[in-house]
Amino acid sequence: MQSARWTLPGPEICRRLGRWMKASVTMIEPNGHFCSDCAVRGFAVCASLEPAELREFEHLGRRVHFGSGETVFSEEDITTSFYNLLEGVLRLYKLLPDGRRQIVGFALPGDFLGMNLSGRHNFSADAIGEVTVCQFAKAPFGRFMEERPHLLRRINELAVRELSQARDHMVLLGRRAAEEKLASFLLAWRQRLQPLGGASDMVPLPMSRQDIADYLGLTIETVSRTFTKLERRGAIQIVHGGICLRDRARVEALAAA
Amino acid sequence: MQSARWTLPGPEICRRLGRWMKASVTMIEPNGHFCSDCAVRGFAVCASLEPAELREFEHLGRRVHFGSGETVFSEEDITTSFYNLLEGVLRLYKLLPDGRRQIVGFALPGDFLGMNLSGRHNFSADAIGEVTVCQFAKAPFGRFMEERPHLLRRINELAVRELSQARDHMVLLGRRAAEEKLASFLLAWRQRLQPLGGASDMVPLPMSRQDIADYLGLTIETVSRTFTKLERRGAIQIVHGGICLRDRARVEALAAA
DNA sequence: TACCAAATTTGATCTGGGTCAATCGGCTTT
DNA sequence: AAAGCCGATTGACCCAGATCAAATTTGGTA
Numbered sequence: 213m214q215s216a217r218w219t220l221p222g223p224e225i226c227r228r229l230g231r232w233m234k235a236s237v238t239m240i241e242p243n244g245h246f247c248s249d250c251a252v253r254g255f256a257v258c259a260s261l262e263p264a265e266l267r268e269f270e271h272l273g274r275r276v277h278f279g280s281g282e283t284v285f286s287e288e289d290i291t292t293s294f295y296n297l298l299e300g301v302l303r304l305y306k307l308l309p310d311g312r313r314q315i316v317g318f319a320l321p322g323d324f325l326g327m328n329l330s331g332r333h334n335f336s337a338d339a340i341g342e343v344t345v346c347q348f349a350k351a352p353f354g355r356f357m358e359e360r361p362h363l364l365r366r367i368n369e370l371a372v373r374e375l376s377q378a379r380d381h382m383v384l385l386g387r388r389a390a391e392e393k394l395a396s397f398l399l400a401w402r403q404r405l406q407p408l409g410g411a412s413d414m415v416p417l418p419m420s421r422q423d424i425a426d427y428l429g430l431t432i433e434t435v436s437r438t439f440t441k442l443e444r445r446g447a448i449q450i451v452h453g454g455i456c457l458r459d460r461a462r463v464e465a466l467a468a469a
Numbered sequence: 470m471q472s473a474r475w476t477l478p479g480p481e482i483c484r485r486l487g488r489w490m491k492a493s494v495t496m497i498e499p500n501g502h503f504c505s506d507c508a509v510r511g512f513a514v515c516a517s518l519e520p521a522e523l524r525e526f527e528h529l530g531r532r533v534h535f536g537s538g539e540t541v542f543s544e545e546d547i548t549t550s551f552y553n554l555l556e557g558v559l560r561l562y563k564l565l566p567d568g569r570r571q572i573v574g575f576a577l578p579g580d581f582l583g584m585n586l587s588g589r590h591n592f593s594a595d596a597i598g599e600v601t602v603c604q605f606a607k608a609p610f611g612r613f614m615e616e617r618p619h620l621l622r623r624i625n626e627l628a629v630r631e632l633s634q635a636r637d638h639m640v641l642l643g644r645r646a647a648e649e650k651l652a653s654f655l656l657a658w659r660q661r662l663q664p665l666g667g668a669s670d671m672v673p674l675p676m677s678r679q680d681i682a683d684y685l686g687l688t689i690e691t692v693s694r695t696f697t698k699l700e701r702r703g704a705i706q707i708v709h710g711g712i713c714l715r716d717r718a719r720v721e722a723l724a725a726a
Numbered sequence: 727t728a729c730c731a732a733a734t735t736t737g738a739t740c741t742g743g744g745t746c747a748a749t750c751g752g753c754t755t756t
Numbered sequence: 757a758a759a760g761c762c763g764a765t766t767g768a769c770c771c772a773g774a775t776c777a778a779a780t781t782t783g784g785t786a
């Protein structure tokens with residue numbers, strides 16, 4: 213049925229999203245330990261730092277690699293580190309005692325993780341494909357931030373942005389029908405990828421159907437059926453590793469917002 | 470059917486929650502313009518300020534009163550002020566173009582509103598019952614905060630706390646059944662009221678059934694039926710203006726968390 | 727090239743919660 | 757105290773999406 217194969221996206225987005233296709237490239241660049249040429253330098257927390265500070269900052273973090281499916285941290289774990297996502301995608305989720313899962317977000321390069329009040333993570337994070345993070349021990353990072361209000365301000369900005377996303381997500385979960393959920397997810401995901409890679413009608417979906425279902429508050433079957441429905445109506449085309457937007461206006465109309 | 474009338478809660482919680490019962494007390498205390506004896510002094514943003522700073526801070530804000538149902542600000546309005554809720558309850562919500570509503574939260578005394586990146590509010594807020602806020606013009610407040618990292622830190626704390634609440638809310642909306650939604654809402658609401666007033670099995674619900682429905686992603690009918698079901702099973706008792714927890718263990722079990 | 731395991735799609739059926747439609751009950755007004 | 761109004765409750769019915777059960781496709785591996 214699905215005729216078109218995924219056309220290789222630019223090396224940039226491919227590298228940044230990590231191994232969402234099965235290309236096995238080395239994830240840690242040989243020169244990867246200098247903040248100054250870090251891939252996410254422009255938009256991560258560290259965007260707020262001066263070159264001089266950056267050199268000091270460099271010693272606080274260390275790059276850590278996670279293979280596909282590995283867990284970066286778990287809900288209820290005591291927070292010992294903060295994380296700055298460099299490459300790849302994380303699924304952030306909460307589990308109910310009986311195993312039901314709600315994905316509360318996907319983290320992309322530049323996202324900062326680990327802030328909480330309780331001293332414990334309040335969700336779990338694991339790698340979708342290969343992932344590289346910049347890990348900071350909590351105490352030294354805290355001390356560094358203590359004397360650098362602009363870093364705190366940057367972190368606050370990221371938190372405020374996340375809050376806004378969270379509220380949009382609540383509307384989606386509480387008040388949208390399956391088709392609207394999927395359509396708005398595709399558009400929002402595409403939007404989020406724009407600053408990371410070239411804007412394109414090819415939308416890579418590194419996460420599984422189950423992940424999408426758990427993000428949208430649906431079952432995997434409903435997600436699958438809804439994808440098929442959108443494809444049959446000519447709104448999208450399902451391709452290997454993602455979808456291709458065929459009729460953006462129509463998808464926007466279906467998203468009802 | 471409902472035999473027990475609401476027993477008057479302590480004056481403290483009654484005053485703080487605002488006019489959730491029809492008692493009409495004067496909302497603005499005569500001495501209300503001194504931060505030092507403000508009701509929310511202990512846990513609002515201003516908790517981070519020194520007595521000396523507080524006196525300067527005092528001149529930045531002004532108390533504003535809103536009657537039941539009045540709108541404090543609307544989604545998409547350009548943000549010109551920040552708000553510190555002093556008394557009463559606000560419903561915070563987003564609307565879809567066709568009128569569907571999702572309540573993304575209820576604000577209680579001590580909550581700080583108005584932070585955003587876009588320069589526009591990303592949700593609407595209106596009063597449930599009589600409400601008093603402390604309103605700050607954006608620019609002066611920003612300037613004041615600029616030189617006071619501890620205030621920024623406090624605001625960041627509040628944002629992080631809200632994010633955690635938002636994630637819990639997502640799990641509720643996406644993965645819980647109606648009965649679980651209502652049970653966990655009642656417990657979480659009770660929990661939130663604890664620091665404001667005496668902990669009690671009497672849980673005031675100042676918001677309407679429609680509000681509860683829009684908060685939980687249900688219809689008003691389902692909320693009503695589910696309340697009745699919980700009451701018939703002896704878990705709660707529906708009283709005027711709220712509910713009374715009869716069997717907390719059972720409600721906790723129903724909340725499935 | 728064949729085989730196995732996992733992910734996805736498709737089909738058939740069921741059901742929780744939505745929709746539509748009366749009441750009901752408590753306030754307010756007259 | 758009667759009338760009117762509005763929020764809440766209750767009942768009857770329906771449907772979007774869940775559940776259960778196969779296929780089918782994909783990816784990895786021998």
